[in-house]
Amino acid sequence: MIILDKIKKLKASQLPPILVLAGDDLGQYQECKAALLASIGFEASDLTYSYFDLEETSFEQAALDLESLPFFADEKIVIFDNFFDMTTNKKNILTDTEMKQFESYLANPVVSTRLIICCAGKLDGKRRLVKLLKRDGLVFEAESLKEPELRAYIDREAQALGLTFTSGALEQLLLKSNFDFSTSLKNLLFLKTYKGKEKITSTDVNDLLPKSLQDNIFDLTQFVLQAKLLSARELAHDLTLQGEDVIKLIAVMLGQIRFFAQLKTLQSMGKAENQLISDLSEYLGRKVNPYQVKFALRDMRHYSLDFLQESMKILIETDYQIKQGRYEKDYLFDLALLKISQLK
Incomplete structure (x- = not known):
């Protein structure tokens, strides 16, 4: 089962105290992030959720909310987005003092809070922070799928859309998409728009899909x-x-x-x-x-x-x-x- 399938099965009531989503396959990461927010029922207007883009919000403000008890419900979900400190990206968000404060929280998280940490990029396994997250949290990392995994997923998505392919047409779609996860999905939806429930041939794939x-x-x-x-x-x-x-x-x-x-x-x-x-x-x-x-x-x-x-x-x-x-x-x-x- 690929990471996206696992994320779609998550529910807000079943979240662990700390959940991490990262990945250097940007297309798959974006799909996983959208699926995660949908699975937990995230609504920006719902006060039981707190969302912080750490590129735009100070960690001091985010930490204050993270460490406080929920006010509007028995539990709350806090989302830290663009947390570059856990990836191989050279950009750092937290100061040394703030990092120590955050590590202290990870060691003793608020029982009534569920923390979700997101950032596109490969997790930096050498960082102490990442070691702590892997030890204490549930970690999802969106990495490029192997060809059989991608083929099986796209085939399943095609069936869910009611699409059928003639021999070799699905392979042609993957080739045209350069075996990229996000591009393959976009091309699948593109074919759905133009072909509906008609059988899709290799000629359709070549003629309808935009050239890469x-x-x-x-x-x-x-x-x-x-x-x-x-x-x-x-x-x-x-x-x-x-x-x-x-x-x-x-x-x-x-x-x-x-x-x-x-x-x-x-x-x-x-x-x-x-x-x-x-x-x-x-x-x-x-x-x-x-x-x-x-x-x-x-x-x-x-x-x-x-x-x-x-x-x-x-x-x-x-x-x-x-x-x-x-x-x-x-x-x-x-x-x-x-x-x-x-x-x-």
Whole structure:
């Protein structure tokens, strides 16, 4: 069960004295935070709840409320938001004196108060505060889900929305979403709006969902490899106008072409698709998505290994020249596109 499912099962009456929510998967953290507030029935106007954004409110004021007895009910819930002191974020909210005061509270919390501490970011396990929270509180940390967990959750959410996918369409959605939790959920709702209860195909996913940066750079890579220089330059220009740096474009293009070259090398050994997936997963040290390999095999079939390797050399040399400041980077990038288009 993922953290979001656990949080949805919480009730205000069942809260422990101290509950912590953090996480460096920002999309999942935001979903978990919204679910937590909904689960406990948080209402800003309800005086049995006290909410403090520690970026905007002094800890002195928050601590006064935390340490006082409830006035309007037998119990109260206090929420400390943006408590950066417990994460690897270098920003600190509490002074040393305030930290000691807070640690004293953790050692002897008010029996009638339930404290919820929230902050986006990875918990800093080296901090004394985090060690105390893990020892005395219930801690939820939203970390990036593994692919099977994400796939199972999105599939379940799709069913709850009444959506059905044809073979491969759900995988295509996850690929288009770059296996990001928040993006996958947004794209799911987007498809619900446009398709309703109709079956969703891979074509629907490609045509309806907005293009991500990864999609645009994939198109850029394909234009370059196919010697469609004008289309490549227009798309590259559009991306730079949107604020994307040329060095970033080169890095993503290199990653895509390198993946093609790795597959091409393994394919030249006469290996079947399943074996390609297994060998590449072992080589990269992570589970490679089968559909990523399937689509790559389709898209790279017209390119020789020599061509892919030479293209990589040109991009690597261009990246080096840009970082050395030899010429203006847009000029060097245009020159690289021209060189690759002339390889064939």
